[in-house]
Amino acid sequence: MRMRFRDLRIKWKLPLTAMAISLMVLLAAGGLLFAHEYSAVREAMERDLAAIGQVLAANSTAALSFEDPQAGEETLRALAAKAAVEAACLYDADGRLFATYVRDGNLAAPPERPAADGFEAGAESLSFFGPVLLRGRRIGTIHLRSDFSQLDGWLSAYAKVCAGILALTGVLAFALTSILQRPLLAPIEELTETARRVSEEKDYALRGRKRGEDELGFLIDRFNEMLAAIQSRDAELVRAREELEERVEARTRDLKEANKELEAFSYSVAHDLRAPLRSIDGFSMVLLEDYSDKLDETGRGHLDRVRMATQRMAQLLDDMLNLSRVTRRDLKPTGVDMSRMAEEVFEDLRVREPQRQVEAVVAPELRVEADPGLLRIALENLIGNAWKFTGKSAAPRIELGIMNDNGRPTFYVKDNGAGFDMAYAKKLFGVFQRLHAATEFPGTGVGLATVQRIVNRHGGRIWAEAEPGKGASFYFTLKD
Amino acid sequence: MPKKYILLVEDNPDDEALTLRAFKKHSICNEVQVVRDGQEALDYLFREAAHAGRDSSEMPTVVLLDLNLPKLDGLEVLKRLRADARTKLLPVIILTSSKEEQDVLRGYGLGANSYIRKPVDFQQFLDAVGQLGLYWLLLNESPPRA
Structure with missing residues (x-):
């Protein structure tokens, strides 16, 4: 993986930055200095060349005047002492080549014709053209060509010094920053x-x-x-x-405690409260059997009432127990065939009251996810209620079906029995709430409360619609 | 032939009187021995304490056992009876007010031969007692004596 600068540790970042800054500053300063020095060296070189040119021009006047090229070349040969000068020549007044000097044979010869006076910089050399004057009159032209060896030598020396300084400064900047950054x-x-x-x-x-x-x-x-x-x-x-x-x-401890108490209470209701009832009922019967001759009709009627009251109370106790059991029991949902379960409930009712003729209509294939035991209790109560309240109907009919209530499967138990006034619908599911006189239809008023608890425990809802004399419908869902 | 009789384990005198009356009504004239708590039931059956001098050849044909008893409850009594070789096979009928699922399950689990809930309606109670007397004393073949 390539290390990016921003991922470097600060420990390295700072010295590297300091090094980069000092190198950049030095490079800038060195560059400016170099530019200045370069032009100064160039100028010195030109001055030098011009001076040599003038000396040679002065020395060549005789040769040009007497048209003696031999003498001219002799004069030019003095340039051998000046290593930088590659070539030189003299032109006569008409611009014809008069005398020539070339340092060695490999180098180019001077041009055939002179150029204008002054300097001319080539890629590898500097040329100079100047007049040869005799008493103020131009009698020819001198040309000198110098290579850049002087400049090159200077340049390389300069570069070496610069590189040395840069390297030294860089190392110094890095080292110093490394040390000085420590407190930071x-x-x-x-x-x-x-x-x-x-x-x-x-x-x-x-x-x-x-x-x-x-x-x-x-x-x-x-x-x-x-x-x-x-x-x-x-x-x-x-x-x-x-x-x-x-x-x-x-809280769990408290709950467990409360639950235990509740269980003990329920047990006591089931057990201990029934015992005195049995005595009341039993001895009332003993009285009726053994002492009927000492009682008149009214007295026997009173005892009958006592016995009926004990039966009712026993029923109440049982219903209350069932209700509390429904609440306490663990919910174990599984797939249940509700149609079959309803048929069984109807069958039980027919066995119990074979004299009743009730038309039972059960929708087929009602499969639900529910606790079978609890669902059975709910159906027994709902269908049992319908059975009871159709007792006075001419053609009793009870229907268990399914309908779609806003996309939710909703079951219903519908009868054509006594029905009730919707004004009391709210009281319907309360414990011990009854909408009919016990003499008309018997009951303890616990059944629908039990059904509601069962439906609620399955996450469902129950409600009813009815009209007095026309029948009642109970709707329930098992999961909202 | 040893005489056939019933051991009634019942702490409630009302229930005792009514049960005895029911037997009488159904002409079950066999003797009914009554003990009033769990400990006494065990003492009677194992001939201990107050019942130490009892004739060893006499054993009840059937035990009617209430669950809710003072000192030692019915299920505990049943457990001890089933743990002892002398009473392991003795027919025991649980006769109680409770129809709590767990009581029924535990009763049968501990080896009860029958489980009857005392109905509040005395007429039904009469019928129940009559039938069980008839069944256990006359119809049922008792296990041979150990």
């Missing part, structure tokens, strides 16, 4: 280390060490404040959780 870097590294430990060990008790009141000091202070806040919140959280656990435990 140490707190940052320490803070980084602290942060790493906090994040790895989840130890919020750790704190950064502050060294001064600068920005870093401020940063470390805030960092410590945050740690303190987290630490206290953490402690609070732990405390809250422990408290919650304790509370849940206590």
